[in-house]
Amino acid sequence: MSSSSLRTLAPVSRPAAGQRSPLRLAAWTSLVLLALAAPFGFGGYGLYVAASGGLMAVGAMALTVLSGSAGLPSLGTAAFLAIGAFSSGILATQMGLGILPAIGVAIVLGFASGAGVALLTLRVSGLYLAVGTLALQHVVSIVATDLDLKLTYASGFMLDSPHLFGIAIDSPWRWWALTVALIAVVLMLFAWLQRGHVGREWALLRAEPTAAAALGISAVRARLTVFALTSAVIAASGAVDGYRLGNVQATGYTLHLAVTYLTVVALGGAGRLIGAIVASYVVVMLPDAIAALLRVAGIDATSRLAGIDNMLLGSILVFALLDGPARVRGALLRRRGPAAIPATEPATTADRNGSDA
Secondary structure (H helix, E strand, O other): OOHHHHHHHOOOOOOOHHHOOHHHHHHHHHHHHHHHHHHHHHHHHHHHHHHHHHHHHHHHHHHHHHHHHOOOOOOOHHHHHHHHHHHHHHHHHHOOOOHHHHHHHHHHHHHHHHHHHHHHOOOOOOHHHHHHHHHHHHHHHHHHHHHHHHHHOOOOEEOOOOEEOOEEOOOHHHHHHHHHHHHHHHHHHHHHHHHOHHHHHHHHHHHOHHHHHHOOOOHHHHHHHHHHHHHHHHHHHHHHHHHHHOEEOHHHOOHHHHHHHHHHHHHHOOOOHHHHHHHHHHHHHHHHHHHHHHHHOOOOHHHHOOOHHHHHHHHHHHHHHOOHHHHHHHHHHHHHOHHHOOOOOOOOHHHHHHHHO
């Protein structure tokens, strides 16, 4: 077994809680509080954008664990989001049930669908696995369109404001509070898994499958686990987002949405949970930022630069896939001099995943 495999399995040494700098902890706490309070300064629309980016971050964290930590590329994110959203729409309009049953059903269906995809694609990887998940996207799109036509006559499922433990989630700040809670739960869940033996199994299977097999790690079990778990989380985020949008339609869950999530994961860094959160907000705020810049320049985007946000989104994806963020970071470190470049070898995948959260 290679030395890199042993380092991947070895526990990550971390400073004790008492050894951490109080100043650094205070700085991080202040930064988090500032990020939580910032949307209130932009009114209702700022809170709406904050909730939208946060729910995208929930799904993006799951996808970065699947594609980054476990190395299993997927183009089926929009399909799992549709499973969750249609669970909310059907349960609310056809059965009169609320958001909690919808989240529960979405988790079960997402878990089962993810496990099914994992079983059907056990013998393929890389591009072929991505094509397999693309087939799921196509099937779900057909089923969702059929349900949309038969149950709503293509008008979509109209959802009222949900009630959670007797509290109506009917204002932008309450949606923001719910989103923050979901981000915290999902972040802690995946950070805990990445730091534990499950995350190390995923990382070792991605980097050294032969060594993993020699150590008795089951590739089938690991693939089933990561696919089912991440798909359940994505479906749950789709169920909540369906209520936030107030209208669930099949046309909202296309391949373009799946590519958007891939862009977020590529920009945030493979397996990096905090990176997925930050990149989600970059992508969500991109159209508003472009529109503001064009207004300052006196350019009418609707007539002269229509579709520029999609072109920039594609450019960001290409930049991220070409390892642009790492190249820029390396160039900045070189400009600061040799003292700024770490003397030790790069951290392993498990180390990087653990340090993100």
